[in-house]
Amino acid sequence: MKRYGGFAAVDGISFEVAPGESFGLLGPNGAGKSTTMRMVGAVSTRTAGELSILGLDPDAYGPEIRSQLGVVPQSDNLDTELRVRENLLVYGRYFGLPGRLVAKRADELLAFAQLEDKGKAKVDSLSGGMKRRLTIARALINDPRVLLLDEPTTGLDPQARHILWDRLFRLKEQGTTLLLTTHYMDEAEQLCDRLVVVDTGTIMAEGTPAELIRRYSSREVLEVRFGSDRNSEVAKRLEGIGDRMEVLPDRILVYSRDGEAELVRITEAGLHPITSLVRRSSLEDVFLRLTGRSLIE
C-alpha cells in the first residue's frame, strides 16, 4: 500500500515470487506498477502493508536487500558524466565489491551486453537499445539474486527489443529471479512464468499467461472492421455470434473457439466486413475483458 497525500497509488497488491521464477506485473501506465517496483526495490517506503524481500524487512534492511538486487529503472539513469565502462566500475563500487572483481565483471558484462567495443565511449553517444543494455549490465554488476525490470523495452525498436529479450531469457535460464513490469503483452508472454494483471493500484487477475487466456478469453479472436461509423450499429446485428464480443471504436472483436467459422456465419448473415483477421487470443484480450480498456491508449 502506498499513498501520496490522499491518492492511493498502490492499494492491496499482494503477490509472492519464488526464487528462480520470472514474474510479471502487466498493466497500463499509471496502474501502480512502478511504485510497486520501487517498494520491492527497498527504495520507496510503504504507507501500510507487509513486504518481505529475501526474507528481510526493507524498512530495517534496505542496504542488505539492495545488495542482492539488480534494478533496471523505467528511464535510464546512467551517469552521463562518465564513460560506458566507468559506469559499471563506479556502480560496482557502491556495493563495496573489490575493484579487481568489479573490473573483471565489467568486461564480462560489456560482452554480455554486446558493448565490448564501446567501453570508452560516452554514454550519450549510445543508441536507445545500447543504453538499455548498459543499464541491464550495470544492474548485473553485483551478481544479483533478483533482477527488477521496469518497462525494460518501452521506447525501443523491434530489433532492439528482440536482442534484449534474448539477453533476459539467458538470465532466466541461469536461474536469476526476474520481476518485471510491462504494458506489452507479447513481452509478458515471452518472459513471464507467472504474472498479475494490475489496474488502478489493485490486482485484477493472477496466473500463467496461458491460464489467464484460458480463463478470461477464448482460444481465438476474430477481428472485423466495418468502418468507424458503422461498427457499433453492425454490432447489434451480430448478437449471438461467438461466445462474447467487444466493440472498439475501430473494430469489433468476436471471441470464439473457431474464428473462421464465426466469419462464415457473419458473411452468411449478409454482412461484409471491410477487413477481417483471425488470431490467437492474447493477454491484451484478457486485459480488455478485465478492465474494459486496452493496455495502450
Added chain:
Amino acid sequence: MTEALSTEMRSDTARAIAAGRRPRRWGAWYVALHRFRVMKSYTGTVVVAGIGNPLVYLYALGLGLATIVDANAGDQALGGVSYLVFVAPALLASAAITVASEEFTYPIMLGYKWNPTFTGMSASPLRPTQIVDGIVISVTIRMLVNLVLFFALIVLFGAAPSAVAVLMVVAGLLGGLAFGTALMAYSSTLEEDTGQLAMVMRFVVLPMTLFSGTFFPLSVFPVWLQWIGWVSPLWHSTELARVFSYGYAEPIWLTVMHVAYLLVLAAAGWVWARRIAVRRLGR
C-alpha cells in the same frame, strides 16, 4: 513454499546480511569516490581557478587597490596592517564560498533531476544520507585543496605574518561548509530550476561578499546595515581568518562565537540536506 525453496531463501538472507556490511560502513566514501571521478573531468578548471583566481585578486586588490588605500587611510585605519594583509584572509574565505556555490548547486540539481545519478545510487545499497555525506566529504576535500593553494600564494605575497596563519584555511573551510550545506539543502528542494540558482548567486552570494567586511571593515556601515554581516557565514569566517592571519584584535568571546556559529550552521544545513534526501529519494 517447498522445503528446498525456503532453504535457498535462508541462504539468500544470510548472503544479503553479509553483503550489506561494507556499504553500510563505507557508503559515503563510495559516493565521494564517484564525485572525485567526475571532478577529474574538470581537474584543469579546478587547478587553474584554484591558482589563477587568488593571483588575480591578490594582485588587483592586495597590490593595486592597496596603493590608494594605504596612502590615504593612515596607519591605524585597518588595525595597523597593510591593506594586502587585511584583505588576503577575506579573499581566502570568499574562495571557499565560491567553491561551495559551484559544488552545492548545479551538481545537486543534476543528481536529483537532470541526470538522476542519485536515484541510481539509491537503488544500490547506498542510503540517501550516505549520498549527502559523500558529497559533503568530496566538496570538503576539494575546498581544502583550493584553500591550501590560496594560503600558499598568500604566503608568497608575504601577507600572512602570524605563526598560526595556516589556521585561516580551517576558518575558510568552516565558512564554506556553513554556507554550502544550507545551499545544498536548498538546491535539493528544487524540483525544477527556473532561475532560482542564478538568483541565489546574484542576490545572496554577491551581496554577502560585499557586506561581510571583505573589502572594508563592517564597522564603516551604520548599525542598521551591519546585521547582514552578523548573519553572514562569510563575515564570521573572514573575521576568524583575520584573527589567525595577523592576530586581528577582537574579544575572545567573539572568536569563540565565530567558530560556534559556523559549526552550528554547517551542521544544521547538513542535517536538513539529509532529511530532504531521505524524503525525496524514498518517494
